Amino acid sequence: MALIVQKFGGSSVANVERIRRVAKRVCDTVAAGNQVVVVVSAMGDTTDDLIELARQLAPNPTAREMDMLVTTGEQVSIALLAMAIQAQGVPSISFTGGLAGIRTEPIHGKARITDIDPRRICAELADGKVVIVAGFQGASDDGSITTLGRGGSDTTAVALAAALKADVCEIFTDVDGVYTTDPRVVKAAQKIESISYNEMLELANLGAGVLHPRAVEFAKQYNVTLMVRSSFNLNTGTLVEEEAKMEQGRIVRGIAHDTNVVKVALVGVKSRIGNLHRIFQQLAEQSVNVDIIVTSVVHDECSDISFTVTEDDCETAIKVLEGIVADFGNPDIAVEDNLAKVSIVGAGMISNPGVAAQMFGALADAGISIKMVSTSEIKVSCVVDREQAHRAVQVLHSEFGLDAVEEAIVAGLNGE
Amino acid sequence: MALIVQKFGGSSVANVERIRRVAKRVCDTVAAGNQVVVVVSAMGDTTDDLIELARQLAPNPTAREMDMLVTTGEQVSIALLAMAIQAQGVPSISFTGGLAGIRTEPIHGKARITDIDPRRICAELADGKVVIVAGFQGASDDGSITTLGRGGSDTTAVALAAALKADVCEIFTDVDGVYTTDPRVVKAAQKIESISYNEMLELANLGAGVLHPRAVEFAKQYNVTLMVRSSFNLNTGTLVEEEAKMEQGRIVRGIAHDTNVVKVALVGVKSRIGNLHRIFQQLAEQSVNVDIIVTSVVHDECSDISFTVTEDDCETAIKVLEGIVADFGNPDIAVEDNLAKVSIVGAGMISNPGVAAQMFGALADAGISIKMVSTSEIKVSCVVDREQAHRAVQVLHSEFGLDAVEEAIVAGLNGE
The missing domain is CATH 3.40.1160.10 (Acetylglutamate kinase-like)
Known part of the structure; x- marks a missing residue:
């Protein structure tokens, strides 16, 4: 029992x-x-x-x-x-x-x-x-x-x-x-x-x-x-x-997508140790849930910091940043909405280093440009234009061999 | 406080x-x-x-x-x-x-x-x-x-x-x-x-x-x-x-009435000690809530037993009685609905024995016939035809001096 x-x-x-x-x-x-x-x-x-x-x-x-x-x-x-x-x-x-x-x-x-x-x-x-x-x-x-x-x-x-x-x-x-x-x-x-x-x-x-x-x-x-x-x-x-x-x-087990993505960027942050800590601490204190974070050093004294949030959190995030930009050399705050995140997931990725490259290639071939990238041991996520999200999912589903084989579909339709 | x-x-x-x-x-x-x-x-x-x-x-x-x-x-x-x-x-x-x-x-x-x-x-x-x-x-x-x-x-x-x-x-x-x-x-x-x-x-x-x-x-x-x-x-x-x-x-403090009253009567019950106990025990076991009980000995071997219940309990009561009448000499079961109970209430009644008689007199003068009577130390209840219930309440309210005096009503109307 x-x-x-x-x-x-x-x-x-x-x-x-x-x-x-x-x-x-x-x-x-x-x-x-x-x-x-x-x-x-x-x-x-x-x-x-x-x-x-x-x-x-x-x-x-x-x-x-x-x-x-x-x-x-x-x-x-x-x-x-x-x-x-x-x-x-x-x-x-x-x-x-x-x-x-x-x-x-x-x-x-x-x-x-x-x-x-x-x-x-x-x-x-x-x-x-x-x-x-x-x-x-x-x-x-x-x-x-x-x-x-x-x-x-x-x-x-x-x-x-x-x-x-x-x-x-x-x-x-x-x-x-x-x-x-x-x-x-x-x-x-x-x-x-x-x-x-x-x-x-x-x-x-x-x-x-x-x-x-x-x-x-x-x-x-x-x-x-x-x-x-x-x-x-x-x-x-x-x-x-x-x-x-x-x-x-199969290395990739599933393709997920999330169309509730807004990118917020601080452009021209005056470089100083602890910048990231101080910015994201302030956001966390206001319960802003940050997903992907990308930072790049433009030159020695200046860097750009971008991150994604949901639409709900966007307004709060901007308010937080407006309150603290003076401490960071007054970088510009740039907001890009109408984005989506498309991700491939699979435990097999750990031992297959070429998977991310394969993903980028498939998206590029389909004319889909990648705005941000985030990876974990078992997934790769790309931020793309929201209107291209479904297309990206279709391309990746096919690229990684997840489409049901035709015979299986036909069998299913025949009720076998 | x-x-x-x-x-x-x-x-x-x-x-x-x-x-x-x-x-x-x-x-x-x-x-x-x-x-x-x-x-x-x-x-x-x-x-x-x-x-x-x-x-x-x-x-x-x-x-x-x-x-x-x-x-x-x-x-x-x-x-x-x-x-x-x-x-x-x-x-x-x-x-x-x-x-x-x-x-x-x-x-x-x-x-x-x-x-x-x-x-x-x-x-x-x-x-x-x-x-x-x-x-x-x-x-x-x-x-x-x-x-x-x-x-x-x-x-x-x-x-x-x-x-x-x-x-x-x-x-x-x-x-x-x-x-x-x-x-x-x-x-x-x-x-x-x-x-x-x-x-x-x-x-x-x-x-x-x-x-x-x-x-x-x-x-x-x-x-x-x-x-x-x-x-x-x-x-x-x-x-x-x-x-x-x-x-x-004032001896009578209030007049209550209840129009949800059904009278059930067993007519011609063969007299035996313990009859009442056995009948009402059976009703209680089926959760029938009995209110007024009246019993009268017709002659040595035979008596009538009447009681009132609410309309909700009436059907159950009849079923219970139908199940046991054989033990009591098969009396007839008579049901009278369309009744109401009108009651006068007042703690002063205990020391004023004429109150019940005054109530009966007032109802008789108004042409209202009384079907059953029940008394306690501080109330007298009469069962009457339902269509006469409101008239009975009005008669008794006036009889026992409860109507607001005219000057008071006029004063109230003038907002004084």
Whole structure:
């Protein structure tokens, strides 16, 4: 008998009909001889609706009261799902994050999980029940209700899987799994059978969107086997685990792209040791999330510093820079929006130094100019014009042999 | 500095505008130099909407999951009200029933409060904060979320007032206080300045509707001073306390009526000792709430037994009787609906034995026939035809000198 943690997001439980479908899925998993713990998010737009109510009442509500407010969303979901499962004849019980034993830092809005006491869940599982746990939330030591911030429900599921030593943590989504790239951009995109934590982490961070990076990080740390799969069908999804099978020896496993990229440049910074530290420290203090950083020395006394941020952070970043440029010889501040980041990801790159060059070549051949470059051991990212982003993804998907072979596609179409 | 517990019902917090108005009221009370604990219900129809969602998913959801579900309603209210109060510059913090220290029996749907640990509330009050507590809910010893059942928010407010030794517990409603009778039925109905617990209890039980009997019972037990007042104006409301001032020596303080009355009769029950016990034990086991019981011996071997129930319970009552009539000589089951109960209430009745006779006389003079009678030390109830109920209330209100004197009404109209 396997122990499975299943996580369903807000759109999977957006209405009564979908909750009933999730309940059916859970009951089928039980009928197949498994113990099941289910993690759910708030129904559909509930959280946004609650935040809007709060906004109407207070310009700047405290994070504590926001947590008190929005955690009701998941609480509604767990109760309704437990009822729906009971209605299908399977015993079930629901727990809020706090009641499930999820302890967090005493911080509101973005608490980290400090500990999970799974005894209560274990007792209910042993009693033959399906246990439903509210995602995204926990309780601090004094019992205050906290939330985990973005990607919270994925993190709850992975953390519970770790604490319960579950056999697998299934993340249900509206696609069949993790794809070599966005199928809306590249028709020949293929579902990846298995992928390593590090690769998934790069793809998640790069905006693939199916799985929150924080949850992947957690899964990697506790060696939790993840399965990303569709809530609409029974297809096997994508397995995320430590040793991904080296599928056909491919070096590049997936192509990610992110169109929310703005480049900010300081042109003509007076050279001084510690410049970078002082500039990016100021940005960090204002919570500006900087992605790629490029710096080049123009001549001995002068350098240019460029970095990318999301559109949301752009205004704050400029304000920060305007406040400090006087200390740096008054360089010009140049902003370039309408950019995108295109990345190739694959653990095999480490031992294949020619991959970046191959990427640059393919883009150049397609007439796509590269504005910035950033590399890690398992990925290379290029910043390009936003309008060329999709073309870049298509070119790279093909260049690195990720397009589904024609026979496979034909076979798929014939239903073989 | 006084400590005041204020309770606002669902209609008082039904939308953002009303929540803001409640926040203003609370802040005004703080500005007047008081410490304030606020108890709120769920916004408007939230609870009904949640119950409807549950009904769509499960014909018979467990009480535990229903509690998990509906308690989110008050949790939303407390968070929003705390934010609204903060937005008006007054520090505020919200607690669910469990976090506020309200312990209940480990029963779902209708738990009784077993204990309140007010330390956390006291600490926040000492810290200068307004404390907002979710009404209607608590937690059992193992932390499970429970609800108090009907009248729960009133009960929460009174219980907190008792535990905190508050100076007064203010119950806000959409009328100015407790009236001598329903002002929609009798135009000359007057607001009662003060009333005793027992009188209020009879009026509450008899359907006056402003205050739940359970909360009055609790207030009586712990000697909590209640003030029923309007959330729409600053008028002094009705004070409910142990020693009500004997207003102008009136014997009858109020007239209540209840139009949800069905009479069920067993005609020709074979006499045997223990009949009543066995019949009403069976009804109690099926949770049929019986109000007035009348029994008469027709002759030595045969008696008639009648009782009243609400329309909701009528069907169950008939089923129970049908199942057991064979044991009682197969009496006929007769049901009479379209009835109402009209009651006069006043602590002064104890020492005035002619009051019941005066009531019967007044009703007879008005051509209203009395179907059943029930008395207690401080009330007399008569069951009459439903269509005559309002007329009966008007006749009795006038008979017992409760109509506002004409000069007073004229003065009121002139705004003097």
